[in-house]
Amino acid sequence: MDYKDYYKALGVDRTATQDEIKKAYRKLARKYHPDVNADQDADAKFKEAGEAFAVLGDAEKRAAYDALGAEPPRGGQGFRPPPDWEQGYQFSDPPHGAGGPEDAAFSDFFENLFRSGARAEGRTSGMRAAGQDQHARVTLDIGDAFNGTSRVLTMRVPEMDDAGRMMLKDRNVSVKIPKGVREGQHIRLKGKGSPGIGGGPAGDLFLEVAFAPHPTYRIDGRDIYVDLPVTPWEAALGGKVTMPTPGGEVGITIPENARTGQKLRLKGRGLPGKLAGDLYAVLKIVNPPTTTQAGQALYEQMAKEMSFDPRKSMEA
Amino acid sequence: MKKAKSHSDEDNLVDELTLHELCRFCDADEAWVVELIQHGVVEPHGAGEAEYSFSQISVLRAKKARRLERDLGINMPGIALALDLLEERDHLRRLLGRFGMAS
Numbered sequence: 123m124d125y126k127d128y129y130k131a132l133g134v135d136r137t138a139t140q141d142e143i144k145k146a147y148r149k150l151a152r153k154y155h156p157d158v159n160a161d162q163d164a165d166a167k168f169k170e171a172g173e174a175f176a177v178l179g180d181a182e183k184r185a186a187y188d189a190l191g192a193e194p195p196r197g198g199q200g201f202r203p204p205p206d207w208e209q210g211y212q213f214s215d216p217p218h219g220a221g222g223p224e225d226a227a228f229s230d231f232f233e234n235l236f237r238s239g240a241r242a243e244g245r246t247s248g249m250r251a252a253g254q255d256q257h258a259r260v261t262l263d264i265g266d267a268f269n270g271t272s273r274v275l276t277m278r279v280p281e282m283d284d285a286g287r288m289m290l291k292d293r294n295v296s297v298k299i300p301k302g303v304r305e306g307q308h309i310r311l312k313g314k315g316s317p318g319i320g321g322g323p324a325g326d327l328f329l330e331v332a333f334a335p336h337p338t339y340r341i342d343g344r345d346i347y348v349d350l351p352v353t354p355w356e357a358a359l360g361g362k363v364t365m366p367t368p369g370g371e372v373g374i375t376i377p378e379n380a381r382t383g384q385k386l387r388l389k390g391r392g393l394p395g396k397l398a399g400d401l402y403a404v405l406k407i408v409n410p411p412t413t414t415q416a417g418q419a420l421y422e423q424m425a426k427e428m429s430f431d432p433r434k435s436m437e438a
Numbered sequence: 439m440k441k442a443k444s445h446s447d448e449d450n451l452v453d454e455l456t457l458h459e460l461c462r463f464c465d466a467d468e469a470w471v472v473e474l475i476q477h478g479v480v481e482p483h484g485a486g487e488a489e490y491s492f493s494q495i496s497v498l499r500a501k502k503a504r505r506l507e508r509d510l511g512i513n514m515p516g517i518a519l520a521l522d523l524l525e526e527r528d529h530l531r532r533l534l535g536r537f538g539m540a541s
Contacts, residue, residue: 148510151509151510152510155505155506155509155510156505157502157505157506157524158506158520158524160528168509172509255462255463255465257501297450298450300450300451303451306494306495306498307451307452307494308451308452308494308497308498309450309451309452310450310451310452311450312450328452328463330498330501340532340535340536342532347535347536404536
């Protein structure tokens with residue numbers, strides 16, 4: 123397993139006080155909280171800070187961590203804890219204490235050093251309980267949401283082994299993404315959460331749907347927005363052009379004298395569903411570079427024949 | 439178009455939740471959800487707790503509220519404010535995106 127530099131993760135010195143550590147963690151938690159920060163890597167940074175704080179924020183764990191040494195051994199790769207690890211330290215608080223990130227499956231480093239010894243309390247023989255629900259997020263391409271698809275997700279979940287110890291396990295979960303799913307919806311996978319105890323039913327797994335940014339399409343609820351470039355003459359004369367949509371190419375009619383920023387609606391061409399969304403083409407007039415004499419002559423003729431001052435409304 | 443739509447496709451999409459289901463979803467008790475309602479964070483349909491149903495938007499807001507409370511220690515008025523501001527920010531970002539200026 124890899125060594126984790128928790129001081130670096132929180133951006134504090136090894137000599138930092140508990141107050142400084144708490145402050146640094148709070149700042150990072152606010153900044154990278156996945157409900158606040160939609161960046162792709164925010165979630166990972168939030169978890170990293172949470173893991174670091176779970177150790178450094180606790181005086182006993184911090185002392186144990188410090189005892190490992192100031193330098194990441196052997197460049198951090200292939201780290202093994204010393205054989206007498208854990209001796210003299212007692213990690214009294216429950217591994218899933220309040221204030222930590224949800225269902226946190228921390229790094230191997232953390233799980234091995236700070237969690238593997240934790241016995242589950244009150245979960246011994248004769249006890250029967252339903253497994254916990256789990257929550258995760260799945261990021262989809264717009265095409266996947268438009269057409270529906272299936273995915274296999276790898277979940278890292280803490281599971282109890284026979285000796286009642288928490289172990290990290292990779293579990294593959296296949297999920298059917300329904301056609302027309304929207305951002306912020308939840309997919310429920312019955313019985314795919316944490317396993318039950320003593321024959322109790324397993325919990326459910328809830329997947330929150332998020333969309334990956336797309337170079338062409340922007341999604342707003344059920345509706346899809348597309349920038350549609352048109353030439354000055356297409357905008358002036360109107361006519362039919364073809365444009366891509368997630369459901370394939372469609373023809374769209376440009377009205378005469380169309381403007382940049384004008385929105386054309388294609389009803390029902392947004393995300394499919396009982397109430398299908400609409401697709402909006404936002405026109406953007408693009409003028410070509412004029413490189414030929416004939417081209418220049420056309421513009422000169424326009425300049426002569428069309429009296430148009432786009433700066434008329436500007437104040438001097 | 440094929441007519442036969444597999445039932446399980448629809449089964450696994452979370453639609454409206456009852457009060458009880460929302461409590462389980464958020465790992466919270468009813469009093470906490472009632473507090474969400476009192477602060478206007480979520481708005482159930484139906485009269486009386488027994489008939490409450492929560493839309494997908496409410497489900498998402500409730501989940502975010504729970505996480506903000508647990509992870510950042512925000513109290514209920516703070517959660518209500520944070521969620522409103524986040525929604526306004528997301529709306530403005532989408533508008534910016536329409537003008538090709540997304541950050």
